[in-house]
Amino acid sequence: MTQPVPFITDPSKQPVSIQALKASCSACSMHQLCLPMGLEDADINRLDQIIGRRRRLEKDERLYQMGEPFRNLYAVRFGHFKTYQVNAAGEAQITGFQMAGELLGMDAISGNHHCDAVALEDSEVCEIPFTRLEELFGEVPALLRHFHRIMSQEITREQNVMLLLGNMRAEQRFAVFLVNLSARYAARGYSPNSFQLRMSREDIGNYLGLTIESVSRLLSRFKKQGWIQVDKREVTLLDPAKLKALAAGTDVCSPMA
Amino acid sequence: MTQPVPFITDPSKQPVSIQALKASCSACSMHQLCLPMGLEDADINRLDQIIGRRRRLEKDERLYQMGEPFRNLYAVRFGHFKTYQVNAAGEAQITGFQMAGELLGMDAISGNHHCDAVALEDSEVCEIPFTRLEELFGEVPALLRHFHRIMSQEITREQNVMLLLGNMRAEQRFAVFLVNLSARYAARGYSPNSFQLRMSREDIGNYLGLTIESVSRLLSRFKKQGWIQVDKREVTLLDPAKLKALAAGTDVCSPMA
DNA sequence: CGGGCCTTTGAACACGTTCAACCCATGTGG
DNA sequence: CCACATGGGTTGAACGTGTTCAAAGGCCCG
Numbered sequence: 001m002t003q004p005v006p007f008i009t010d011p012s013k014q015p016v017s018i019q020a021l022k023a024s025c026s027a028c029s030m031h032q033l034c035l036p037m038g039l040e041d042a043d044i045n046r047l048d049q050i051i052g053r054r055r056r057l058e059k060d061e062r063l064y065q066m067g068e069p070f071r072n073l074y075a076v077r078f079g080h081f082k083t084y085q086v087n088a089a090g091e092a093q094i095t096g097f098q099m100a101g102e103l104l105g106m107d108a109i110s111g112n113h114h115c116d117a118v119a120l121e122d123s124e125v126c127e128i129p130f131t132r133l134e135e136l137f138g139e140v141p142a143l144l145r146h147f148h149r150i151m152s153q154e155i156t157r158e159q160n161v162m163l164l165l166g167n168m169r170a171e172q173r174f175a176v177f178l179v180n181l182s183a184r185y186a187a188r189g190y191s192p193n194s195f196q197l198r199m200s201r202e203d204i205g206n207y208l209g210l211t212i213e214s215v216s217r218l219l220s221r222f223k224k225q226g227w228i229q230v231d232k233r234e235v236t237l238l239d240p241a242k243l244k245a246l247a248a249g250t251d252v253c254s255p256m257a
Numbered sequence: 258m259t260q261p262v263p264f265i266t267d268p269s270k271q272p273v274s275i276q277a278l279k280a281s282c283s284a285c286s287m288h289q290l291c292l293p294m295g296l297e298d299a300d301i302n303r304l305d306q307i308i309g310r311r312r313r314l315e316k317d318e319r320l321y322q323m324g325e326p327f328r329n330l331y332a333v334r335f336g337h338f339k340t341y342q343v344n345a346a347g348e349a350q351i352t353g354f355q356m357a358g359e360l361l362g363m364d365a366i367s368g369n370h371h372c373d374a375v376a377l378e379d380s381e382v383c384e385i386p387f388t389r390l391e392e393l394f395g396e397v398p399a400l401l402r403h404f405h406r407i408m409s410q411e412i413t414r415e416q417n418v419m420l421l422l423g424n425m426r427a428e429q430r431f432a433v434f435l436v437n438l439s440a441r442y443a444a445r446g447y448s449p450n451s452f453q454l455r456m457s458r459e460d461i462g463n464y465l466g467l468t469i470e471s472v473s474r475l476l477s478r479f480k481k482q483g484w485i486q487v488d489k490r491e492v493t494l495l496d497p498a499k500l501k502a503l504a505a506g507t508d509v510c511s512p513m514a
Numbered sequence: 515c516g517g518g519c520c521t522t523t524g525a526a527c528a529c530g531t532t533c534a535a536c537c538c539a540t541g542t543g544g
Numbered sequence: 545c546c547a548c549a550t551g552g553g554t555t556g557a558a559c560g561t562g563t564t565c566a567a568a569g570g571c572c573c574g
Contacts, residue, residue: 085416089506093420109409151408152366158415159342163350165422166466209423249346473554
């Protein structure tokens with residue numbers, strides 16, 4: 001199983017000190033994917049100065065909650081999160097799963113949080129005080145530009161989920177889900193074809209607009225077709241090309257039967 | 258019928274000149290909702306300096322297209338737009354309907370456009386060159402802060418659509434749709450209970466993840482229940498409270514029958 | 515070994531779709 | 545002026561995908 005590599009301080013540049021207890025972007029394995037992406041070393045250091053404490057969360061612990069005032073963005077260091085929205089009637093919708101290097105809390109900049117974020121496993125985040133980040137925007141234009149790209153990409157990601165929920169049949173939704181996870185693990189240097197589902201069947205179903213039973217049936221059927229291998233939460237993609245074709249909708253979508 | 262009021266130049270402050278041919282935020286009836294919201298007069302003027310030409314589009318004309326390089330954001334002056342995404346298989350999903358004072362193109366900041374924007378009727382937008390806007394961010398922090406709020410709200414809006422598409426039955430989706438339009442027209446000074454649907458039944462259905470037939474049946478049923486009045490695209494909400502309850506999910510959702 | 519939770523599987527059901535016909539307003543050409 | 549075509553919308557009936565309800569299986573942890 002591929003666990004995200006733990007944070008390692010580089011002792012040559014970061015002698016044991018107060019600073020070492022905080023996050024260090026330059027030493028973080030995710031800095032090529034995360035907020036500091038593309039920044040010069042000097043600017044990364046300035047970003048390091050404002051990063052708040054790291055915060056550990058255990059499985060099922062909540063990072064923030066709907067209605068809470070907005071103070072920080074969070075960058076996932078390791079572990080996985082889910083974010084979900086709840087409406088007046090108590091119906092919940094998972095709006096995304098976040099992994100290392102991804103940013104949490106962008107929906108809250110308007111004032112307070114509009115969804116909950118919960119750790120799917122023992123995880124760690126970097127706290128990024130937003131007012132200090134705003135100050136830094138004025139001094140490091142590259143950072144601001146990249147921040148805008150990240151928010152923009154989040155908008156696009158959500159539009160893709162809308163496409164999934166509005167237009168795709170169960171089989172295609174599930175293929176999209178698997179292919180998307182695969183690509184994100186690949187971008188982090190993990191195997192694209194073998195990974196662990198960090199979320200429960202219920203979470204998957206909720207995210208995809210399906211019931212837990214449907215998810216279970218889809219897993220069984222994909223397995224029977226020889227497209228994947230499943231053992232509990234461990235998944236192996238046996239026919240990634242087929243799955244990509246299903247996800248793209250270029251391959252026909254057979255009924256659930 | 259309530260048509261958005263056309264733009265009126267204040268001749269005392271804006272003598273006929275080159276400047277008058279461009280958009281003027283301070284004179285625009287939407288400036289309390291749009292990008293300049295909350296800015297001081299002096300800062301609004303600075304924003305005015307960078308706004309590009311106004312651009313008129315007729316019904317069904319396209320403002321931008323997937324894949325095009327990103328140059329401008331667009332603020333709707335009057336009229337209505339739809340944005341939609343198309344995937345590899347040609348399936349389309351309308352991701353939103355935009356009206357006066359709303360911003361278009363935020364999904365494109367990452368590099369190029371990820372969806373198409375099309376006018377639903379004769380409309381006009383202000384072109385906002387993004388590189389110039391970025392320059393202004395450094396000088397007008399309030400503008401930057403408000404821009405972040407707008408992007409954040411867009412993320413939240415989309416999360417609400419995900420909730421709608423993932424968890425709600427047809428009746429509730431449709432109630433949410435009507436109540437949402439109602440609120441947005443109210444915020445613009447129009448009647449909250451009587452307005453014209455600027456989009457076709459097909460567009461509504463696509464947006465809500467339903468077929469055109471289902472939309473038609475929902476309209477008929479809501480009419481029969483006495484909740485609304487419908488004549489072609491003209492809609493009147495007769496029982497807004499009931500519709501809000503349906504939308505919130507606090508009221509039960511009867512089957513389509 | 516027992517209890518609880520998550521998952522799987524089966525069977526009946528229902529919501530919304532699909533297919534089809536029809537309506538109605540508008541526009542066009544003979 | 546009427547005949548006809550066109551596109552958007554409505555309505556009906558049959559169908560099917562995914563849900564709901566129910567029961568059983570498997571795993572973890574006490």
